[in-house]
Amino acid sequence: MAEISPEEVQHVADLARLALPPEELARVGRELNRILVYFQELQELNTDDVAITSHAVAMENVYREDSSRPSLPVEEVIANAPDSAEVFFRVPRIVDK
Amino acid sequence: MAFAPCIGLEVHVELDTESKMFCQCRNEFGAAPNSRCCPVCLGLPGSLPVPNRKAVEYVIRTGLALDCQVAERCRFARKNYFYPDLPKNFQISQYDEPLTYGGHFHLQVNGQQKRIRIRRAHLEEDTGKNIHLPDGRSLVDYNRCGIPLMEIVTEPDFSSPEECRVYLTELRAILRYIEVSTANMEEGVMRAEPTVNLIDSDTGEATPMVEIKNLNSIKSVYEAVKYEIQRHWRCLESGEEMYQETRLWDEQNSLTATMRRKESADDYMYFPEPDLVPLVPEHEWIEEIRASLPELPSALRQRLVERYELPEYGAEVITADRDTAVYYEQIVEAGADPKAASNWLMGDVMGYLNEQSLEIADLKVAPEQLAELLALIESNTISGKIAKDVFVKMAETGQSAQEVVKAEGLQQISDESELGRLVDEAIAKNPKAVEDFKSGKERALGAMVGYIMGQTRGQANPQLVNQMLREKLGQM
Numbered sequence: 001m002a003e004i005s006p007e008e009v010q011h012v013a014d015l016a017r018l019a020l021p022p023e024e025l026a027r028v029g030r031e032l033n034r035i036l037v038y039f040q041e042l043q044e045l046n047t048d049d050v051a052i053t054s055h056a057v058a059m060e061n062v063y064r065e066d067s068s069r070p071s072l073p074v075e076e077v078i079a080n081a082p083d084s085a086e087v088f089f090r091v092p093r094i095v096d097k
Numbered sequence: 098m099a100f101a102p103c104i105g106l107e108v109h110v111e112l113d114t115e116s117k118m119f120c121q122c123r124n125e126f127g128a129a130p131n132s133r134c135c136p137v138c139l140g141l142p143g144s145l146p147v148p149n150r151k152a153v154e155y156v157i158r159t160g161l162a163l164d165c166q167v168a169e170r171c172r173f174a175r176k177n178y179f180y181p182d183l184p185k186n187f188q189i190s191q192y193d194e195p196l197t198y199g200g201h202f203h204l205q206v207n208g209q210q211k212r213i214r215i216r217r218a219h220l221e222e223d224t225g226k227n228i229h230l231p232d233g234r235s236l237v238d239y240n241r242c243g244i245p246l247m248e249i250v251t252e253p254d255f256s257s258p259e260e261c262r263v264y265l266t267e268l269r270a271i272l273r274y275i276e277v278s279t280a281n282m283e284e285g286v287m288r289a290e291p292t293v294n295l296i297d298s299d300t301g302e303a304t305p306m307v308e309i310k311n312l313n314s315i316k317s318v319y320e321a322v323k324y325e326i327q328r329h330w331r332c333l334e335s336g337e338e339m340y341q342e343t344r345l346w347d348e349q350n351s352l353t354a355t356m357r358r359k360e361s362a363d364d365y366m367y368f369p370e371p372d373l374v375p376l377v378p379e380h381e382w383i384e385e386i387r388a389s390l391p392e393l394p395s396a397l398r399q400r401l402v403e404r405y406e407l408p409e410y411g412a413e414v415i416t417a418d419r420d421t422a423v424y425y426e427q428i429v430e431a432g433a434d435p436k437a438a439s440n441w442l443m444g445d446v447m448g449y450l451n452e453q454s455l456e457i458a459d460l461k462v463a464p465e466q467l468a469e470l471l472a473l474i475e476s477n478t479i480s481g482k483i484a485k486d487v488f489v490k491m492a493e494t495g496q497s498a499q500e501v502v503k504a505e506g507l508q509q510i511s512d513e514s515e516l517g518r519l520v521d522e523a524i525a526k527n528p529k530a531v532e533d534f535k536s537g538k539e540r541a542l543g544a545m546v547g548y549i550m551g552q553t554r555g556q557a558n559p560q561l562v563n564q565m566l567r568e569k570l571g572q573m
Contacts, residue, residue, distance in 0.1 A: 015364060017179055054172060054369035060377045066151035068116040068123040077134045077239075080141075087130045088228070088236035091181045 004032050100295040100302075100333065102326045104261060105253035106318075108268065109288045110278045111223060111244050112155045118222045118245040119146030119189065126284060130238040138243035140185030145372055148173075152245035153196065154386060155277040156220045157378060159247060160197025161387050162275050163215045167197050170377045173220075173370040181237050182224035190221035190248075192367040196376065202251075203395065206263050213264060214252040221246050247277075253292065258322040265289055265315045266417075270394040274419045282314050289318050293325040295333065304329045305341040309353055312346050321346040325353055397422055405435035414443050420457045427464030433471040441471065445488050461495040462488070470498035478502065479509050483555055511558040513565070516549075519557065520565050523548045524573075534570060542566060 009029040013020050020028060071077075078084040083091070114124050120137035136144040157167050174192035200215035225242035227235045249268070255261050269287060272280040280287040289312055296303040307325060312318045325344070332339050344353040392400070394416045401412040401422075416422045421442070428438040446467070450457060462470075470488060473479050479487060479502055490501045502508055510516060523545040524531055533541035545566055549557050 011364075015177075015366060055371065055374055057374070059374040060170075061379075062147065062374050063150035063153065064121075064147045066114050066116055066149050067121065069121045071122045071133045071135050074129070074131050074134075077131045077139065085236060087132075088238060089131070089181070091235050091237060093233040093235070094180055 004029060004036060099299050100297045100304075100330075102256050102329075103253040103294055103296045103303075104255035104257075104322055104326075105292045106251045106255065106261060106264065107290045107292070108249045108265070109223075109290075110159075110247045110249065110272060110280060111286045112152050112247055113276070113278045114149055114151050114155070114245055116149060117243040118149050118152055118220075119243055120144075122243065124244050125240070126286075128240055131240060133240040134242070138184075139239060140183070146189065148373060148376070149245060152220060153376060153378070154382075155245070156196050156218055156247050157383060157386050158275050158390065159249070159272065159277055160200060160218045161383075162271050162390060162393060163197075163200040163202055163218060163249070165197035165200030165215060165218055167378055167383050168194060168376075170194070170375055171196050172375045173373045174367045175370050176221075177366040181235065182227055183242060184225070184239060188222060188224065189370055189373070190367075191219040195219035196378075202264065202267075204260060204264055204267075205395070206257075206260050211254075211260065213254045213260075216250045216252055218247060218249045221248060258319045258326070261291060261322050262315055262319045265318060267394065269315075270417060270419075274391055274394055285313065288312070289315075291318060291322050291325075293322055293329070295326070295329045304333065305339045307339075307341070307353075308343045310343060310345055310356065311348075313348075317346055317348055320351060321353055324351065328353070391419070394419075394422075401425075405429065405439070407435065407439055411439050411443060414447075415439060418457070424457050424460075424464050428468050428471070431465040431468035433468040434475070437471050437474075438468070441467065441488075445485055449489065449492055460492060462491045466491060466497050473498055473502065477509055477511055477558055477560075479507055480555065480559055483507050483509070507556060509558045510553055510556050511561055513561070516557060516561060516565055519549045519552060520545075520562070520569050522552070523566070524569060531570065531573070535573070542570075 006025065006029060009025055009032065012032075013025065013028070074087050078087065078089060081089045083089070111124075116122065117124050117133075117138055120135050122133045122135050122138055125133060137146055160167055171191065171194035173189050174194075175187040176190045176192070177187045179186065195217035196219050198215075198217040200218070202213045202215055204211045204213050223241050223244040223246040225237050225239040227237055229235050251264075255264065269280045269282075272278045272287070278286060282288070290308055290310055291312075292306055292308050294304045294306045307329075309321050309325060312321055329339070331337070340355075340358050342358045343356045345356045346353055398409075398412045398416045401407050401415065402409060407415070415425050425438060425442055428442070429435050446457075446460070446462075449455075450460065467488075470484055470491065473487075474481050474484050487498055487501045487505075487507060490496065490505070491498060494501070496504070527545050527548060530541040530544040534545075542563070546559065546562055549562050550559070
C-alpha cells in the first residue's frame with residue numbers, strides 16, 4: 001500500500017477543519033502512515049468469502065412505532081449551549097468553503 | 098451545433114408522520130423555537146436513534162407509486178459536514194444503498210408521452226433552521242431537525258421548464274393521493290432543486306452543471322429553469338466563462354446569481370451509520386403496501402375521461418386533489434349527469450370553497466345532496482340560476498336542496514295558467530317592446546321575460562315563459 005502523501009494529509013485536515021502548521025502536518029502524516037501499516041497487515045488475510053461488515057451485531061429491522069411524547073423544556077434544550085439568545089442557540093458565522 | 102437542455106430534479110419531501118425520524122419528538126410545523134427537541138435530535142452524547150417504521154413505509158409507498166424497486170437490504174449512512182443546521186455534525190442519510198431505486202414516471206406534455214427515469218427515493222432526516230443576524234452570528238432552531246425527509250432524484254431527462262412544471266405538479270398530486278405528505282412548497286414541506294446544463298449529444302460537449310436553490314413554488318422552478326437555460330445559451334454565444342456552481346433564484350428580480358462555486362467535488366466522508374442496523378423490508382410488508390396504494394392521479398384522470406367523457410382539462414382540475422375526485426364520482430354515482438356534475442363542481446362548488454378558503458372535506462353539502470340539487474334543475478323544479486343561491490344556502494346551513502327550496506319558496510313556476518296570466522300582463526305593460534319585437538327585434542323579448550322574472554323573483558320557468566310569450570305574440 002502506498003504511503004499517505006502530504007497532500008492527502010492536508011486534505012483530511014481540511015475536511016476536519018484543522019489548521020495544522022507544517023511540522024504538525026508532517027508528524028500527523030507519520031502517525032497516519034503507522035496506522036495504515038496495521039491495515040496492511042490485515043489486508044493479508046483472505047476475506048473473499050466474508051461479507052463486508054458494517055455492524056458488529058447481526059441484527060436487522062429494528063423499528064419503533066410512530067408515536068410522539070413530550071420533548072424537553074426549552075430551557076433544558078439550550079442549557080448546555082456555549083451561547084444562546086432567548087430560546088435559540090447562537091453560533092458564530094460559518095464560512096462555507 | 099446540437100446543444101439541448103438537460104435538466105434533473107432533486108425533490109425533498111417532509112413526511113407526514115406524527116413523530117420525528119429517529120426520536121419521539123412531535124413532527125410539527127410552527128411550534129415555538131426549540132420546543133420539539135430531545136437528546137436524540139440534539140445529538141447529545143449517549144443518545145441512540147431508532148427509526149420510525151411509518152417513515153420507512155412512506156418511502157416504500159412512494160417508491161412503489163413511482164415504479165421503483167425496493168431494496169432487499171439497505172443501510173443508513175452518515176453524511177459528514179460542518180454546518181450548524183445539524184447538531185451532530187452529520188446527517189443520517191442514505192448513500193450507496195437507497196431504500197428504493199430505478200423507477201420511472203410517464204410525463205404527458207402537450208399530448209406527448211415521455212418517460213422520466215427516477216434514480217432513487219431514499220430516506221434521511223431534515224435539518225434545523227438558521228436565522229442569520231446582521232452581526233454575522235446565527236440563531237438556530239432545531240425543531241425541524243430530525244423530521245423524516247424523503248429525497249426523490251430523477252435522471253437528467255427533462256428538456257424544458259414546462260416538463261419540470263408538469264412533473265412537479267403531478268408528483269405533488271401523487272404524494273397527496275398516497276397520503277405520505279402535504280407536499281406544500283410554500284411551507285417548505287416539498288422543496289425542489291433542479292440541475293441544469295446544455296449538452297451536445299453529437300460531440301458530448303456540455304456547459305458546466307448548475308444547481309439552483311431557493312425555489313419555493315412550482316412557478317419559481319419553472320421561471321428559474323427557463324432563465325438558467327437562456328443564460329447558458331447566452332454564455333455559449335458570447336463565449337463568457339461558466340462555472341460548475343450552485344446558484345440562488347432571486348424571485349424579486351427573476352434571475353439566478355452565484356451562491357458558491359464548486360472547485361472540487363463535495364467530500365462528505367460517507368460511511369455506514371454504526372448506530373442503526375440494516376433495513377431488510379419483508380416481502381409481505383412490501384406487498385401489503387403495494388395493495389393499499391390508491392388509484393394514482395394519471396390513471397384516475399384517464400378513467401374519468403373515458404367513463405364520463407370529461408374533457409382532458411376538466412379531468413385534470415377534478416383530479417388535482419383526491420378528495421375532489423372522490424366527491425365528483427360520488428355525485429355521479431348518486432345519479433347526476435357527469436357533465437353537469439363536473440360543471441357544477443368546477444364552477445359553483447370550487448368558487449365557493451375558494452371564496453371561503455375551505456377544503457372540499459369541510460363542505461357541508463354532501464355529494465348526494467349536490468346530486469339532489471342537480472336533479473331539481475333537471476326536473477325544472479328550480480331554475481339553474483336559482484340553484485346557485487340554493488347551493489350557497491345549503492353550504493351555509495347544511496340543509497338539503499329540498500329543504501332550502503321549500504323554506505324559501507323557490508320552486509320554479511311552471512304552472513301554465515299562472516304563467517299565462519303573467520304573459521298577458523307583460524304584454525300589456527310593455528307596448529314598446531311588443532312593437533319592437535313585431536318589427537323583427539328579437540332582443541325586445543328580453544324586456545318582457547325580465548318583467549315576468551321580476552314579478553316572480555326569478556322563479557318562473559324561463560324556457561316556458563319564452564315559449565309562451567312567443568306563442569302569444571305570434572297570435573297578435
